[in-house]
Amino acid sequence: MAKKLTNEHSIDLPMAVWLLQDGYRSGADVAPEGELISVTSLMKPVRQQILQRKVDQSAEAMDLSALIASRMGHALHDSIERSWIQGDYGACMRRMGYPQDVIDSIRVNPDTATVKKGEIPIYIEQRGFKEFEGVILTGQLDFSINGSYRDTKSTSTFSYTSGNKDEDYIIQGSLYRWIMPNLITKDVMRIEFIFTDWASYRAKSSKDYPQCRISHKDFPLMSLKDTEAWAKNRIDEIKANAKLPQSEMVRCSDKELWRDKDTYKYYAKPETAKAGGRCTKRFDNVKEAFAHKDAKMKGVVVTDPGQVKACLYCPAFSICEQRKEYFSDNGESIQ
Numbered sequence: 001m002a003k004k005l006t007n008e009h010s011i012d013l014p015m016a017v018w019l020l021q022d023g024y025r026s027g028a029d030v031a032p033e034g035e036l037i038s039v040t041s042l043m044k045p046v047r048q049q050i051l052q053r054k055v056d057q058s059a060e061a062m063d064l065s066a067l068i069a070s071r072m073g074h075a076l077h078d079s080i081e082r083s084w085i086q087g088d089y090g091a092c093m094r095r096m097g098y099p100q101d102v103i104d105s106i107r108v109n110p111d112t113a114t115v116k117k118g119e120i121p122i123y124i125e126q127r128g129f130k131e132f133e134g135v136i137l138t139g140q141l142d143f144s145i146n147g148s149y150r151d152t153k154s155t156s157t158f159s160y161t162s163g164n165k166d167e168d169y170i171i172q173g174s175l176y177r178w179i180m181p182n183l184i185t186k187d188v189m190r191i192e193f194i195f196t197d198w199a200s201y202r203a204k205s206s207k208d209y210p211q212c213r214i215s216h217k218d219f220p221l222m223s224l225k226d227t228e229a230w231a232k233n234r235i236d237e238i239k240a241n242a243k244l245p246q247s248e249m250v251r252c253s254d255k256e257l258w259r260d261k262d263t264y265k266y267y268a269k270p271e272t273a274k275a276g277g278r279c280t281k282r283f284d285n286v287k288e289a290f291a292h293k294d295a296k297m298k299g300v301v302v303t304d305p306g307q308v309k310a311c312l313y314c315p316a317f318s319i320c321e322q323r324k325e326y327f328s329d330n331g332e333s334i335q
Contacts, residue, residue: 147185260306
């Protein structure tokens with residue numbers, strides 16, 4: 001049963017209907033018989049995967065605003081797909097200076113068995129399935145050109161500059177290649193970034209900042225052997241933990257919790273620290289904090305633990321015991 005729907009921000013009817021359109025195609029209608037697990041689900045924290053199945057969805061509430069980010073992502077993917085399926089890609093390529101023989105060699109979503117030498121196959125929004133370890137793994141690739149996988153991400157510039165999602169990109173792309181080796185044959189993938197918070201003034205002031213609202217990065221994929229080992233380990237971990245009570249179940253890691261890094265507060269007066277007052281100086285590095293204390297020959301350094309954020313977006317929020325260490329039942333931080 002679906003979650004109860006709220007509209008706390010009074011989103012207007014035209015936008016509300018757009019947000020509620022479910023464009024996701026799981027592939028369940030054409031999947032082989034068996035338990036279906038998507039690549040994106042498999043990559044989620046093990047604890048979350050197990051606990052979310054135990055949540056009574058009819059007792060949960062979801063606000064319309066929670067759908068904005070995913071709906072914008074779906075809209076971008078749909079628009080890119082239509083530009084190749086319904087649009088005139090040949091005219092666009094000619095404007096960019098591509099020769100006609102290259103344009104003529106392109107085939108969009110062909111049967112792999114019919115692709116001839118010299119042709120350039122492009123596959124868009126193709127779903128694959130792989131039976132493995134008693135389940136059916138499935139994934140849907142965004143775009144593959146001549147065996148090279150592309151994935152489009154609508155995200156913040158922080159994901160690009162920090163590299164905090166790089167490992168996830170590589171695992172996802174590797175799993176897609178392992179599931180669809182006939183469509184993805186190259187061992188390097190490319191992430192196409194469309195930034196939601198790009199600022200031109202920052203591009204001018206820093207070469208490390210993306211220089212355009214649309215940029216890309218290439219990533220080496222894991223070997224097929226390593227990818228299969230990763231999938232087996234994850235499935236085995238899910239099966240083993242599913243039998244355990246929460247108290248013994250694997251905990252979400254700091255990375256899975258989106259925990260900020262610890263910071264270190266220097267107080268010139270220890271009594272100010274005990275009273276919870278304002279620190280004299282804050283450091284990201286513990287050695288620098290203590291070096292500053294030693295130089296001053298007084299004071300105290302207090303560790304300020306990094307804040308957890310992922311729990312607020314977790315579908316198992318209402319029943320997870322680990323979450324209660326960071327947030328109250330109404331979502332207030334107790335960290």
